[in-house]
Every structure is written in C-alpha cells, then in structure tokens.
Amino acid sequence: MLHQNCCDILKSDLCEDACPLEKALETGKPVFSYEIVISNKAGDKVPVNITTSPLRTSDNQIIGIVENFRDLTKHKGLWGRLREERNKAQQYLNIAGVIIVAINEEGTVSLINKKGCGVLGYREEEIIGKNWFDLCVPEDVREERKDTFKRVMADKEQEVEDYENIILTKLGEERIVAWHNATLRDGSGRIVATLSSGEDVTIRKQTEEELIRSEKLSSLGQLAASVVHEVNNPLAGIMIYVKLLLKKYRNGSIQMDSTEDQLLKMDRELDRTTRIIRNLLDFARQSEPSMKPIEINKVIEAALLLVENQINLENIGLEKNLDPQLPVVQADFDKIQQVLINIILNAIQAMPEGGDLTITTSVAKHIRINHSYKDTLRIDIKDTGIGIPKENLSRLFTPFFTTKEKGKGVGLGLSVVHGIIGKHKGKIDVESVPDRGTTFSIYLEVMDEQKD
Ligand SMILES: Nc1ncnc2c1ncn2[C@@H]1O[C@H](COP(=O)(O)OP(=O)(O)O)[C@@H](O)[C@H]1O
Ligand SMILES: [Mg+2]
Structure with missing residues (x-):
C-alpha cells in the first residue's frame, strides 16, 4: 500500500464528501470514531471505525x-445483533404494563423497566445499582425480607412464586404490589439473580x-326485612304478656306460679331479640380487618342468628353438624x-320451594392450597336447591355474574366471598348437580399447636 493515495485504497464514500483526514488537517485536531465502510483488496466491504489525528x-x-x-465486522455482526436485541428487549420491557425488576445476588437492582420507575417515582439511573431493599422496602420489614432473599439466593429456600407485599416509593408512599417471581441461574446452575x-x-x-x-350493605338490605320480622314476633308476644300481667295486677288476680313463668318467657325472648339486634348492628358496622384466633362454630351460630328466620319462612329445614x-x-x-351469610342467602334463594340446608364443620388435613399442603378445617354448606349448570361453575366467582332477575342479585356475593377467603389464604370449592343441589366447601388453615 506504500506510496499510494489512501482514498484509492479504501474506496470509501466518505473520501469524497467528508474525508476525515482533510478535516484533521484543516482543524489541526483529531477526528474521532467515524464509522465508515471501506473495501479490502478482494473488493469486500468492511465496516471500520476510523480515528484520524495530526502528527506533529x-x-x-x-x-x-x-x-x-x-475492524467492526465482528462488532457489526454478532455484537451489533446482540445490541439490537438488547435494545429490542429493553423496548419490550418498557412497553410492559407491569413492573419488571431484576435483583442480583447482593440485592442490587440490575434492571428495571419504565413502569417500575413510574410506580416507584425514580429515574432509572437513580435505582440501577442501588440496594433494592434499602431503597424500596419499608423499614419495619426490611431486615426480614433481606434475610429471606439471602436464603433464596443461597438456594436454601425456595422462592415463593406469587405474593403481595408493600413497597416504598421515592415520595415515601406505600404501594401494594402483587409479584410473580423467578430465579435466574448461571450456566452451572447457581442462582445469580431474581427476576420479578x-x-x-x-x-x-x-x-x-x-x-x-x-x-355487605346489599346483603344487609336483604337481611333487614327478615330480622325485623324476627324481632317483631317476640316483641308482640311480650307486649301481650305485659298487658295481661298489668290487667291481673290491677284486679288483684296475680298468681305467683304462672306470673313467674310468663316473666321468664319474656326474659328469654328479650334476650334473644337483643342478641339478634346486636348481631345485626355488629354485622353492619364497618369494622377494621382484624385477624384473631376464632372458633368457627361461633361464627356459624352468629351468621345463622341473622338468617334463621328467613330459613324458616322459606320452609327450609336446617341441619347443623358442627364438630365440637x-x-x-x-x-x-x-x-x-x-x-357464610352470602353463601347461605344464595342457598336459600336456590330453594324457592323449600328444601334442606346442612352446615357441617370438620377437620381436613393435608389440603392443597396454593402449591402447598396445609392442615385445615372445613365448612360445608349444602343445599338441595336448583343446582348450578356445569358451564356456569367457572364463572361463579367473577364479579357481576348472576343468573337472578334484577333486584334479586347483582352478582357480587361470591366474588366478595372469594376475595375474603383469598385474604385468609384459604380455599373454596363448589360441587353441584343441577336439580339436586349444591355444596360450597371452605377450607381455612388451622393455627400451629405451638402458637395456641
Ligand atoms: N347455592 C346455589 N345454588 C345455585 N346457584 C347458585 C348458588 N350459589 C350461587 N349460585 C349462582 O351463582 C350466581 C352468583 O352468586 P352471587 O355472586 O352470590 O350473586 P347473586 O346472588 O347476586 O346472583 C348466582 O346468580 C347463582 O346463579
Ligand atoms: Mg348472592
């Protein structure tokens, strides 16, 4: 190539328009990183990166x-494609409507998409390379979550695939996020990061x-009418007794034995009425969620107290098999x-011509709930009503699914039931035979012996 003009050798388009060599001569300064295509001796095009600098x-x-x-051949080929793929991947990540975040072994963020930045209120560069737990996890649970993460990384604990937790935004707000997680392993199978x-x-x-x-308000509406009825009857009875006793008292014909008997009856009725009303009020109250150790049989009795009258009115027989x-x-x-009230009201509505309602509680061990096995107690609510056609079974729990006429149902009962049971990490099953009846079964995890 000696003694030849460089543009004769390179045969690049650039030589005529914007020769970097001339530019370096003119300005006296180096010209960096032009990407051009030149031709080699065989006439093949070769992408190169060229830097020209004056020699003084x-x-x-x-x-x-x-x-x-x-020579950029390799670069343009494999690396270029890789770079393109990476950019494409980044675009996909950014289009995603969910948060995507990768956390490496040390707990630092190695990747986060646009949505993630949006929810957290940080710019990408403010998060990448920072410790996820220090930045985005509320302080009261930080150490605990760091520990769990460490155990997952050390392969000592299986990562829970789906869970919900609270994260902290830049402004200090708490957001509830439902996560789906996977662990990433290197070629040798070692865990190197989590992708969520x-x-x-x-x-x-x-x-x-x-x-x-x-x-709850809508089922309260349904309950109110029958509870008023339930309370009215004994009150009417009590009123009659009071009038009777007053009359006897005035004309001096009170007899000790029968009077005591009547007073005791009134006492019992008043006791029952007060309990019903108190229960209705309790039920109507907007209570804060509170998880406490409770006896399920007591909850069933409390629910029945509110629906019992409706059960009687509809000519339904009630059978309780409660395991003491x-x-x-x-x-x-x-x-x-x-x-329970939602399910029982549905059962009542499914038996317009009367029938039998059976409520059973029992212990059910080793029940599979969300990928793990738990010891549970089981509540079965069985009716002999119209049943549910097969094609409806999968839609029961979706909001606004109803087969009832306007005014009778809006289709929220079971979706609320599902939400509540989910919050309790329990499970609900349905079995139904059209024209024969339906059984709803609820499973709730029992507390560990040690914790009692
Ligand atoms: N015990 C039952 N027997 C028959 N069908 C039922 C029963 N429980 C629920 N269903 C069906 O599930 C649907 C949804 O119930 P739900 O969510 O409580 O809404 P709603 O009672 O307002 O219709 C009902 O419309 C009914 O078709
Ligand atoms: Mg309902």
Whole structure:
C-alpha cells in the first residue's frame, strides 16, 4: 500500500464528501470514531471505525496524519445483533404494563423497566445499582425480607412464586404490589439473580375493600326485612304478656306460679331479640380487618342468628353438624360471617320451594392450597336447591355474574366471598348437580399447636 493515495485504497464514500483526514488537517485536531465502510483488496466491504489525528513535530508543525482503523465486522455482526436485541428487549420491557425488576445476588437492582420507575417515582439511573431493599422496602420489614432473599439466593429456600407485599416509593408512599417471581441461574446452575414482575394493585385493593363493604350493605338490605320480622314476633308476644300481667295486677288476680313463668318467657325472648339486634348492628358496622384466633362454630351460630328466620319462612329445614372439637383458626370474625351469610342467602334463594340446608364443620388435613399442603378445617354448606349448570361453575366467582332477575342479585356475593377467603389464604370449592343441589366447601388453615 506504500506510496499510494489512501482514498484509492479504501474506496470509501466518505473520501469524497467528508474525508476525515482533510478535516484533521484543516482543524489541526483529531477526528474521532467515524464509522465508515471501506473495501479490502478482494473488493469486500468492511465496516471500520476510523480515528484520524495530526502528527506533529516538536515545534508543533503538522507533518502528517495518523489514521487508526478498527475492524467492526465482528462488532457489526454478532455484537451489533446482540445490541439490537438488547435494545429490542429493553423496548419490550418498557412497553410492559407491569413492573419488571431484576435483583442480583447482593440485592442490587440490575434492571428495571419504565413502569417500575413510574410506580416507584425514580429515574432509572437513580435505582440501577442501588440496594433494592434499602431503597424500596419499608423499614419495619426490611431486615426480614433481606434475610429471606439471602436464603433464596443461597438456594436454601425456595422462592415463593406469587405474593403481595408493600413497597416504598421515592415520595415515601406505600404501594401494594402483587409479584410473580423467578430465579435466574448461571450456566452451572447457581442462582445469580431474581427476576420479578409486579402489578401495582393498590387501587384494586382499595376498591376491593369498598366492594366488600357495598356488598355487605346489599346483603344487609336483604337481611333487614327478615330480622325485623324476627324481632317483631317476640316483641308482640311480650307486649301481650305485659298487658295481661298489668290487667291481673290491677284486679288483684296475680298468681305467683304462672306470673313467674310468663316473666321468664319474656326474659328469654328479650334476650334473644337483643342478641339478634346486636348481631345485626355488629354485622353492619364497618369494622377494621382484624385477624384473631376464632372458633368457627361461633361464627356459624352468629351468621345463622341473622338468617334463621328467613330459613324458616322459606320452609327450609336446617341441619347443623358442627364438630365440637374444632381447632381455632386465625381469621376475621366479621368477614367470615359475611362469607357464610352470602353463601347461605344464595342457598336459600336456590330453594324457592323449600328444601334442606346442612352446615357441617370438620377437620381436613393435608389440603392443597396454593402449591402447598396445609392442615385445615372445613365448612360445608349444602343445599338441595336448583343446582348450578356445569358451564356456569367457572364463572361463579367473577364479579357481576348472576343468573337472578334484577333486584334479586347483582352478582357480587361470591366474588366478595372469594376475595375474603383469598385474604385468609384459604380455599373454596363448589360441587353441584343441577336439580339436586349444591355444596360450597371452605377450607381455612388451622393455627400451629405451638402458637395456641
Ligand atoms: N347455592 C346455589 N345454588 C345455585 N346457584 C347458585 C348458588 N350459589 C350461587 N349460585 C349462582 O351463582 C350466581 C352468583 O352468586 P352471587 O355472586 O352470590 O350473586 P347473586 O346472588 O347476586 O346472583 C348466582 O346468580 C347463582 O346463579
Ligand atoms: Mg348472592
């Protein structure tokens, strides 16, 4: 190539329009990183990166130009494609409507998409390389979550695939996120990172709570009429006794024995009426969610107290098989009562010509709930009603699914039931035979022996 003009050798388009060599000569400054295509001896096109810089003598005279070429063939090929793929992947990640975040062994964020930045309120560069737990996890659970993460990384604990937890935004707000997780392993099978996608369910959660409340109001409406009835009857009875006793008292014909008997009857009726009313009020109250050890049989009795009258009115026989030896469960009394009332009201509505309602509690060990096996107690609510056609079974728990005429149902009862049972990490099953009847079975995890 010696003694030849460089553009004769390179045969690049650039030589005519914007020769970097000339530019370096003109400006006296290096020209960096032009990407051009040149031709090799065989005439093949070769992508190169070219840098030209003036060559000077000690008294600063320019006496030549040094041209530096870097062959980009490999780069353009494999690396270029990789780079393109990476950019594409980044685009996909950014389009995703969910948070996507990768956390490496040390707990630092190695990747986060646009949605993730949006929810958290940080710019990408403010999160990448930072410790996820220090930045985005509320302080009260930080150490605990770090520990769990460490155990997952050390392969000592299996990563829970799906869960919900609270994260902290830049502004210090808490958001509820439903995560789906996977662990990433290197070629040798060692865990090197976790990749999680998360959905911000904060608003949904709030709406869910509101839904539970509004659904409660609607079942309260249904209950109120029958409870008024339930309370009215004994009150009418009591009034008659009071009048009778007053009359006897005035004309001096009171007899000790029968009077005591009547007073005792009134006492019992008043006791029952007060309990019903108190129960209705308790049920109507907007209670804060509270998980406490509770006895399920007591919840069933409390629910029945509110629906018993309706059961009697509809000519339905009630059978209770409550296991007196049931272990306690950690649960929200009010919410479980709401679940039972919803299911029982449905059962009543499914038996317009009367029938039998059977409520059974029992211990059910080793029940599979969300990928693991648990010891549970089981509540069966069985009716002999119209049953549910097969094609409807999968839609029962979706909001607004109803087969009832307007005014009778809006289709929220069972979706609320499902939400509440989910919150208790329990399970609900349905079995139904059209024209024969339906059984709803609820499973709730029993508390560990040690914790009692
Ligand atoms: N015990 C039952 N027997 C027959 N069908 C039932 C029973 N429980 C629920 N269903 C069906 O499930 C649907 C949804 O119930 P739900 O969510 O409580 O809403 P709603 O009672 O307002 O219709 C009902 O409309 C009915 O078709
Ligand atoms: Mg209903």
